[in-house]
Amino acid sequence: MLEKIPKSFIDELVLKTNIVDIVSSKIQIIKRGKNFYAICPFHNEKTPSFSISLEKQFYYCFGCNVHGNVIDFLMNYEKMSFLESIKELSMLNGMKIPTKNIKYKKQCEKIYYEKKKLHNILYKLSKKYINNIYEKKNVQVRKYLEKRGVRKDIIEKFSIGYSNNIKIITDKYAKQNKTLVNLLIKAGILYLNKNNTIYNRFVNRIMFPIKNSKGEINGFGARILTKSFPKYLNSPETKIFKKKENLYGINEVYKYNKLIKKLLIVEGYFDVITLFQNKIKYAVSILGTSININIIKKLFKISNTIIYCYDGDKAGKNASWKTLEISLPYIEDNKILKFIFLPKGEDPDSIIRKEGYKNFKIRIKNATPMSEFLFKKLLKKNDLSSPEKKTTFSRLAINMIQKIPGKIIKFFLRKKLIKKLGITKHDQRCLLIPKKYIYKKKKK
Ligand SMILES: [Zn+2]
Secondary structure, three states: OOOOOOHHHHHHHHHHOOHHHHHHOOOOOEEEOOEEEEOOOOOOOOOOOEEEEOOOOEEEEOOOOOEEOHHHHHHHHOOOOHHHHHHHHHHHHOOOOOOOOHHHHHHHHHHHHHHHHHHHHHHHHHHHHHHHHOOHHHHHHHHHHHHOOOOHHHHHHOOOEEEOOOOEEOHHHHHHOHHHHHHHHHOOOEEEOOOOOEEEOOOOEEEEEEEOOOOOEEEEEEEEOOOOOOOEEEOOOOOOOOOOOOEEOHHHHHHHOOOOOEEEEEOOHHHHHHHHHOOOOOEEEEOOOOOOHHHHHHHHHHOOEEEEOOOOOHHHHHHHHHHHHHHHHHOOOOOEEEEOOOOOOOOHHHHHHHHHHHHHHHHHHOOEEHHHHHHHHHHHHOOOOOHHHHHHHHHHHHHHHHOOOOHHHHHHHHHHHHHHHOOOOHHHHHHHOOHHHOOOOOOO
8 A cells, every 4th residue: 555655645744734733633732842742542641641743743652652643643543544544634635645556546546435425325324213213103112222221312322223114115216216226235225136126124123333433334233123033133244344343332432431441342232232321331242143363353452451241151151262262362461351251141231230330340350361261161171180181181271372472471371381280390391391492412
């Protein structure tokens, strides 16, 4: 991407933009001497150590050492991609992005505007869904949400809506509104079946907009109001909606937390909403049942502490273990991974209703650290009653520990392993230390 946009243009863009204007439009700043200061948006602090230099057009935090120019700021604070921040700044300055490769430029612009169009139509649609809730005839929707205990302010905060009973789009309507209908098909709202009939994908469903971190709607999650199947339905994969990448509730997490100290990962829309309603405003839901590497990487970028709280059933337990296994290669020394195991048959939505905020807070506080879960699970399968069993256990544990990149956490896990095995003598300990550290006999 970098080589496609001339460096001179990027330099000019940075030069033309006043970083102080951009930063001050996002966070509160104060002037002190030549420089400007703010409470750092990237670490937790009470006195401002985030400095913005007008002269150097640069920011630097004396607390956490983050630094960069206006592009870096947009990328880190607004979670924009490099290209998005270039576009944003170009627009602000009324500059057009030049590129050596015209075809590539056109392609980029085409994708950008296509996505914009989809985001716009979903935004408009979401407004309509929201209005539907309050229509007189849709009393059953309001009753349902009431029954589930969702407060009115939460319905508004999460832009929850309702998609009505319209199943088929008539030919007449489709002909008269060709562009709109095509766009709604691209956005995954309508679909064409084999007989060329256009259907509404979401009939009689509560609609949960799935937003990105910036608040644009990428797709919808939808829950049926009646007893029919499937209970939950997501938007299909579109140019802006990827089931494996989106997180329900992420926009609200950014919006309502100045600093994301920890992130709670749950399985359902109602889990996120009920937790939020009970003052836990840092929960997001993965879409569908399975966690994947992309999401894990994304989560660790958002926060250093990730706590998984799956449903209290066998599937939830298995999901926790799978999560641990695939997270190992991403556990740096500053990353913390924890798990909450709920009682059988409970999910975060049900349990917090039963036991309230205070008790759920205790569950979060007492969440099982990755290290504890790892050894517990391996020991459950392999007790240490014989050398063979000890060997199997060691092999499994070492294999897993080796995958962790964090040197310090790896050291302590090895130490814990040695202790579990009851190895005390130094030379025996060598067995578990990587080859290169083992003393080699000199060749004769
Ligand atoms: Zn800082």
